[in-house]
Amino acid sequence: MLLNSLKYLPLAMCCLSLYAQATESKENPQPPYIAYENREGLTFDTAKCVSVGQNVLVKDGFQRVNANSNGEILAAYRKTADYQFKALVSCLGRYGMLRVVIITDLSGQGSQKARNIAQSIIQGLGNNNSDKASIVSAEEASSAIQAPSINGASEYEKGNRFYEGSGAVQDFKQAAEWYKKAAEQGNSDAFFKLGTMYYYGYGVTQDFQQSYIWFSLAATSGRQDAAKARNEVMEKLSKQQITDGQKEAKKLYTQYVKK
Incomplete structure (x- = not known):
């Protein structure tokens, strides 16, 4: 899987x-x-x-x-x-x-x-x-050079450093915060990472519905692997949770991507 x-x-x-x-x-x-x-x-x-x-x-x-x-x-x-x-x-x-x-x-x-x-x-x-x-x-x-911010690319890379422990102490909570900042700018890779983190509880409280929401956003934004991950998470949700998750995903898509 x-x-x-x-x-x-x-x-x-x-x-x-x-x-x-x-x-x-x-x-x-x-x-x-x-x-x-x-x-x-x-x-x-x-x-x-x-x-x-x-x-x-x-x-x-x-x-x-x-x-x-x-x-x-x-x-x-x-x-x-x-x-x-x-x-x-x-x-x-x-x-x-x-x-x-x-x-x-x-x-x-x-x-x-x-x-x-x-x-x-x-x-x-x-x-x-x-x-x-x-x-x-x-x-x-002795200093990493930051890339320019393009649709949250800079924030996403900062999240990666904390997620991977590259140039910083591995800290999933910090990673999640930077991924959320990137997600607010419509970064589809950040959507996918947040889906993963909510699925496993990395730096956030484990929440399958939130995982479903972020994977849905990533899939709608063009991440082909996100659709498969979203479908896997669906198996853990009730019909009502899926319906509510879809509504929230549409809301966030309008807020972050089609703003």
Whole structure:
């Protein structure tokens, strides 16, 4: 079942943490160096981007390349005995955005690595509009770089950090709060995460009706896997709970998506 597979996702993501907490002052920055490359204005299918991205990372020498259902690819790269590069690639087809985050102990190397990976993925996607894509890139030491907020994308990523324990202590309650902020901006991925959290009681009181509501919102917003999860939750609800849940989902959809 889909929801059973989601149950262990936080632990798996925690073990593949890609972000490092700052341990040095800004006056004397030390590794890791975090590079951020963002390409916007693209047109692509998220699933295809994930496939192309995995191939690009493997070809570049990355190992432990893993993708999740949110269009994210996690990877580590080993040159010697230690991993010298870690990567997070986000394929946000809904927003026409490709994001690459690189973490490395090598000063000045992350930005070029992120740029090359982003360009290779774009070429693999065959985008004719790649020359028109706006580019935002940066690199600094001991501090994760926040992505711009697009339909709650920034809030959603903050929720992910607490959910996965990446760059922060794993805290489901904090994750739920950030996902709700993203959901209020119509972020379908946040809808799905909230459905999962209410189903298992991660950071919130377990509530199958609330889980049904958030999965319904995600499904209506285009998340194909959300419909299956919603149907699984329905088996735990009475007819009245389903009816009330549908009314609430329609209300929230109008409030958050069609505002």
